Amino acid sequence: EAGVAQSPRYKIIEKRQSVAFWCNPISGHATLYWYQQILGQGPKLLIQFQNNGVVDDSQLPKDRFSAERLKGVDSTLKIQPAKLEDSAVYLCASSSGRHGSALFFGSGTQLSVL
Amino acid sequence: DAKTTQPTSMDCAEGRAANLPCNHSTISGNEYVYWYRQIHSQGPQYIIHGLKNNETNEMASLIITEDRKSSTLILPHATLRDTAVYYCIVRMEYGNKLVFGAGTILRVKS
Numbered sequence: 001e002a003g004v005a006q007s008p009r010y011k012i013i014e015k016r017q018s019v020a021f022w023c024n025p026i027s028g029h030a031t032l033y034w035y036q037q038i039l040g041q042g043p044k045l046l047i048q049f050q051n052n053g054v055v056d057d058s059q060l061p062k063d064r065f066s067a068e069r070l071k072g073v074d075s076t077l078k079i080q081p082a083k084l085e086d087s088a089v090y091l092c093a094s095s096s097g098r099h100g101s102a103l104f105f106g107s108g109t110q111l112s113v114l
Numbered sequence: 115d116a117k118t119t120q121p122t123s124m125d126c127a128e129g130r131a132a133n134l135p136c137n138h139s140t141i142s143g144n145e146y147v148y149w150y151r152q153i154h155s156q157g158p159q160y161i162i163h164g165l166k167n168n169e170t171n172e173m174a175s176l177i178i179t180e181d182r183k184s185s186t187l188i189l190p191h192a193t194l195r196d197t198a199v200y201y202c203i204v205r206m207e208y209g210n211k212l213v214f215g216a217g218t219i220l221r222v223k224s
Contacts, residue, residue: 004157033211033212041216042201042214042215042216042217043158043212043214044214045211045212045213048211056211091157091158093157093158093212100146100163100165102148102160102163103160103212104160105157105158105159106157107155107156107157108156108157
């Protein structure tokens with residue numbers, strides 16, 4: 001079974017530029033999550049989708065971050081404009097959403113904002 | 115979601131069992147205990163989860179106390195590749211997010 005795919009693996013941009021990350025979840029998984037992990041900390045949830053609807057985006061900085069999940073499969077996370085403090089690893093995870101189901105994570109995109 | 119308390123770091127000798135404790139004294143009846151680990155430069159990896167009973171899979175065993183206020187993750191024969199940050203997370207039963215703490219840094223030494 002293929003895992004969660006993310007791209008790119010690394011990205012370096014200058015502050016005030018825009019950037020986008022892509023995620024392809026495990027086939028059939030209805031729930032998709034984007035997490036931000038700053039160096040030395042545990043991952044923090046940014047947004048959770050159930051199919052193509054947003055379930056939780058309370059921690060998403062909506063003035064600069066946006067995310068969508070077209071057709072309830074792939075998802076993109078965008079930052080525009082980027083700030084220095086956005087330097088982090090952006091992790092995508094998916095789960096079936098069924099009773100007691102685990103989340104499975106991709107390898108993440110490491111973003112450096114200079 | 116209930117909060118968890120884990121030691122900041124632990125050391126374990128290669129080939130020995132690694133026992134990682136977790137306190138979750140405010141856990142409620144419909145919350146599961148999940149364990150993940152994160153090896154450097156990788157995404158978190160699912161290990162095991164349980165509700166009330168002890169659980170075992172090919173990676174580890176999970177021992178949950180009868181009052182469910184604490185649990186222990188056991189790696190029966192630790193190897194150098196088990197060096198990682200281990201997260202204990204309490205999660206609601208249905209389709210809810212995982213809230214990560216700081217975790218325990220496990221160092222397996224030869």
